[in-house]
Amino acid sequence: MSVLRKELFDLPPGVIYLDGNSLGPLTKQVAARLTQLVTDEWGNGLIRSWNKAGWMAQPQRVGDMIAPLLGAPAASVMLGDTLSIKVYQALSAALELRPERRVVLTDSGNFPTDLYMAQGLLQSLDRGYELRIVAPEQVSAALDERVAAVLLTQVDYRTGRLHDMQAITQRAQAVGAVTIWDLAHSAGAIPLALEQAHCEFAVGCTYKYLNGGPGAPAFIYVRPDLIERVRPCLAGWLGHAAPFAFDPDYRPAASIERMRVGTPPVLQLAALEAALAVWTDVDMQALRRASVALAERFIAEVEARCPALTLASPRDPEQRGSQVSFSFDQGYAVMQALIARGVIGDFRAPDIMRFGFTPLYLDEGDIVAAVDALQVILDGELWRAPEYQVTQAVT
C-alpha cells in the first residue's frame, strides 16, 4: 500500500521539495490549529489553559505520539528544548552512569552541534575527559573499556551514511559503554526500534521528517529501566516530582518527566502535534521501501543524465538514510539555480548537494522532474549566471 498522501501537505504549486530532511513542509491542519490555540486557548483561556487546554501535559502527550515512530514504548519520550540541549542532557547523564571512565567516543560524521555540546560539557567538568573522534567506519573498533559513552548521529547529515544501530549498540554494551543515538535524520525517515536496540538514550529533532515547523522542539528517549538512575544536570522545575509544591530542593520526577526542564514551547508543540496527524496508519517498512525506490531512481537518473556530479552517499541503500548527496565543485551555484526553478534541495560546504526523499509527499514523477531541471542547468551551464554565483548564505 502506498504511503503517499500529498493531499495532507500544503506544498506551494510548482515546487518539488527535496529538503524535508532540513525543514519539513507545512501540513494542512497546522495553521487552523495555531489560530485556535492563539485566539481561543491563549486569548480567551489565558492562564487557565495551562490545565484546561492541556498545555502542561503537552510534552509527554506529543512524546507518546512520536514513540511508535521510534520503536519506543509509551512514557519513554519527552519533548522540549533544542536538540543541542537534549544532547547535553543525555551525555551528562550518560557520564554519571559511568563515573570511572573518561572517554566519549564519537565520529567525524556527527553533526557539529553534537561535537560542540560534548566539548562544552567535558570542558566544564574539567575531569580529564577525552572526546575521541574517529571515522564512522572505525566506531566499532574504537569501542573499548575506557569509553564511558558513545554519541553518534545515526544518519550522516552530509552523505546520508547510515550507522547500524543494533550492531553498534551491542558492541558498546559488550564493553560497558552507554550509547546515545542522535536521530535527527532518522525519526520519520527510517524504521527505528529503540526498545529492541536496547540503547540507553536517544535524542532527535522534530522539524525535519516530522514536519513540526521551524524551531519545533527536540525529543529525548531514556530506556525505561534506567530513568530513575538518571540524574538531570539540567534540573529544571518542570522535571521536579512536584513542580507546584515549590520546594527549595530539587527532587526529580520518577518518570520520563524528569527530563523536562523549563516552560514548554506551547505554540511550537501545538504545531508539531497537529503535524503528526499525517503519520496515522503509516507503515514504516512501506515508507522505507518507498524512500529507497525514490532514491534509487534519483541516483540512476542523475548518473545517466548528469555525469558531472559524483555520488557522495553510499551506493548500497542499506547503508543510506533517506537522503542522497552528490558532490560538485559548483554545487552551491547549481543548487541556487535549481531552487530558482522550484526544485528545492540544499547545500553543505564544501561541495555537497543534498536531496531528501520523503515518500509521504513525493512520487517518482517528482524525482524525474527534479532531474530534468538538474540536467537543463548542467547541460546549459545555467549555474554560471551571476545571480547564482553569490556568496554562500546560511541555511
Place this chain on the structure above:
Amino acid sequence: MSVLRKELFDLPPGVIYLDGNSLGPLTKQVAARLTQLVTDEWGNGLIRSWNKAGWMAQPQRVGDMIAPLLGAPAASVMLGDTLSIKVYQALSAALELRPERRVVLTDSGNFPTDLYMAQGLLQSLDRGYELRIVAPEQVSAALDERVAAVLLTQVDYRTGRLHDMQAITQRAQAVGAVTIWDLAHSAGAIPLALEQAHCEFAVGCTYKYLNGGPGAPAFIYVRPDLIERVRPCLAGWLGHAAPFAFDPDYRPAASIERMRVGTPPVLQLAALEAALAVWTDVDMQALRRASVALAERFIAEVEARCPALTLASPRDPEQRGSQVSFSFDQGYAVMQALIARGVIGDFRAPDIMRFGFTPLYLDEGDIVAAVDALQVILDGELWRAPEYQVTQAVT
C-alpha cells in the same frame, strides 16, 4: 501621559486580568502575524525563509527590541531556550569568571527553578561548591570574598518583594562576586537600568509582562565588555563564530551571538516580536507610577473591605514589584471563586493569592471591580461552594 492602551489587547469580554505576571494576554497583532508566518514563510518559503524571512536573525533582532526595556545597549541581549537554561548558562559562565571561589549565593525568595538549576550545575561540577541560601534581607551581609556568584530574582514571585539591584550589585562588585539578575517579574514591569547597574549577567522570561505567549523564549544579557571572556558551556552550533562552516571544533562568536545554542523557536519568536509592538512609546517611569497607583488602590480597597485577608507584600511601594499578594488560609478556594467571576489572579502554595498590575491594559475601574468581586465572595463565604474546594491544580 497615560500608558493605558487596552485597545491593543485581545482580552475576553467580562474578564479583569490580574495575572499578567504569570502569562501575559494576547495582543491584537499576534494571530495575524502567526498565520502569515505559517502560511507564507513556512508554507511557501519553506527552507528559504531561514534567510529570506529573517528567521536566523530573529533572536538578536528581538533581543534588540527588549534591550531598551532593560536599560541595556543594543547587541547585549539574546533570545532563546527557557529561563531555566539561561540561568544555567549564566551561572556556569559566572563560575568560570571566578575559578578560585566556591560559593554561590542566593536567597530563599528565589524561584525554585533557579535554585534547582544551580543545584544541578554545582552537583555536576563536583568541585566542592556550596549553594548558600539566605533570607532576602540578608543577601548584602552574606556577600563576602568567598562568593563566586550571586544569583537573585529581583522581584519575589510570591510576595512581590523588590531587591535593590543597584545596591546589591555594587556590594557584590566590592567583594569581587559576579552578579546574575533574574528579571522574570521585572522585565516590562518596572524601570530597569542594567547598563548603569553594571551587573555581569541578567536573564528573564518573555511570557509574563512582555506578553510573548505560552512558552515564549527566555533572554540573556551579558555585559558587553565581558562577552569575549564568557565561555558558553552550552556550546551549541548557532553560537559558533561560523555555524555554517561546520567546523569540528567549537569557536564561539565574538558577540552576544555566542549565547545562542540550538535552532531558535521561530513560531514563538514571531509571536513575541509581534507582541512587543505594544511597547512603542511606553515611558517606563510613567508605567511604574501607574502600576504603583493601581497597587496602592488595590491594597487600600482590600484592606478596607476584605479584612480577612493579610497583606503578604511589602507595604512600601518602593520595595514592591508590580504585583500584590494577600494571604488567606482558604486562598485557593477564594481564587477559584474569583476566576469563576472573571477576575483572574493566581495562587501560590501554601496560602498566597497573587494579583499582578499591568497598566497597559488595567485601569482603576478594573481594580475597584476586582475588589467588588472579592468582597462578595468573602462576605458571602461563596468560596465554601464545593466546586471551589477542589484539589489545587497546576498553574
